[in-house]
Amino acid sequence: MDEIKIFSPATVANVACGFDVLGFCLDTVGDEMVVRKTATKGISITKIEGYDLPMETKRNVAGVAALALLEKVEVDFGFEIEIYKNIKPGSGVGSSSASASGVVFAMNELLGRPFNKTQLSFFAMKGEAVASGSEHADNIAPGIFGGFTLVKSTNPLEILELPTPHDMYATIVHPQIEIKTSEARAILPKEIVLQNAITQWANVGSLVHGLHISDYDLISSALKDVVVEPFRKQLIPYFDNAKKAALEAGALGVGISGSGPSIFSLNKGEETAHKVAEAFKNVYDQTGIEFNLYVSRINPNGIKIL
Numbered sequence: 001m002d003e004i005k006i007f008s009p010a011t012v013a014n015v016a017c018g019f020d021v022l023g024f025c026l027d028t029v030g031d032e033m034v035v036r037k038t039a040t041k042g043i044s045i046t047k048i049e050g051y052d053l054p055m056e057t058k059r060n061v062a063g064v065a066a067l068a069l070l071e072k073v074e075v076d077f078g079f080e081i082e083i084y085k086n087i088k089p090g091s092g093v094g095s096s097s098a099s100a101s102g103v104v105f106a107m108n109e110l111l112g113r114p115f116n117k118t119q120l121s122f123f124a125m126k127g128e129a130v131a132s133g134s135e136h137a138d139n140i141a142p143g144i145f146g147g148f149t150l151v152k153s154t155n156p157l158e159i160l161e162l163p164t165p166h167d168m169y170a171t172i173v174h175p176q177i178e179i180k181t182s183e184a185r186a187i188l189p190k191e192i193v194l195q196n197a198i199t200q201w202a203n204v205g206s207l208v209h210g211l212h213i214s215d216y217d218l219i220s221s222a223l224k225d226v227v228v229e230p231f232r233k234q235l236i237p238y239f240d241n242a243k244k245a246a247l248e249a250g251a252l253g254v255g256i257s258g259s260g261p262s263i264f265s266l267n268k269g270e271e272t273a274h275k276v277a278e279a280f281k282n283v284y285d286q287t288g289i290e291f292n293l294y295v296s297r298i299n300p301n302g303i304k305i306l
């Protein structure tokens with residue numbers, strides 16, 4: 001095989017209480033990429049459609065991730081990459097991560113799968129760092145593994161796959177403003193209050209347990225973020241209104257998707273997920289801010305070959 005086309009899905013990182021460690025995979029939105037072997041060695045980006053992103057390999061998240069993988073193999077050929085972006089950069093649903101993860105997944109297929117999913121996540125994390133200014137894998141892991149994931153450690157990289165309760169659906173509203181992850185990280189305090197830390201890790205543990213035993217009430221009570229949301233929500237107009245409306249419509253929990261501006265909810269059942277979408281719509285319809293809405297099941301597979 002000399003050429004492959006893949007779909008790299010959008011993802012939701014943090015999942016309220018799990019800043020930088022928890023994430024889940026969506027299945028209705030994502031980028032497409034074509035990766036092919038070339039006689040010329042090295043990595044080149046030959047086409048980017050959808051959004052204006054750097055073509056220069058070392059400045060592009062996919063380029064940097066591809067170079068990280070290439071460093072670990074001895075081959076007498078190179079790769080060229082075409083990126084068809086549907087996920088808007090700065091949207092909060094893992095745009096940079098989808099590019100970084102997609103390319104290393106595709107290269108691995110073309111090479112006969114020498115690397116496992118954790119190794120691929122490591123290469124992708126190098127690309128993600130170009131966009132966000134820090135190495136975190138909470139969008140990358142769910143994109144590569146599918147489902148819910150927990151990044152136990154980034155050094156060494158350790159990823160745990162978590163189960164998805166059968167009836168779980170996500171609703172996403174994406175107000176059309178851009179928030180750079182690097183800027184959303186820069187506003188966070190370097191230290192947190194002990195009582196907040198206690199609440200947060202109790203919630204992370206409870207959420208993980210709730211996912212394992214499909215306890216929707218426990219999941220609902222654990223989907224709270226007392227550490228990051230209080231600082232970041234000011235970047236997202238009408239966040240509190242949207243959250244209140246979604247909870248009233250029956251969402252299990254609501255939070256900022258990654259570094260925003262997208263807002264996610266987790267819901268029991270597809271019908272509730274659509275009611276929550278309607279609630280988000282009612283809020284943003286009155287604001288003059290354009291927005292997109294998505295309802296998605298949790299994608300169990302992650303990146304797929306087209």
Ligand code: HSE
Nearest residue numbers: 013020138181258259
């Ligand atoms: N955990 C990351 C953050 C996800 O919230 O900054 C966005 O890349």
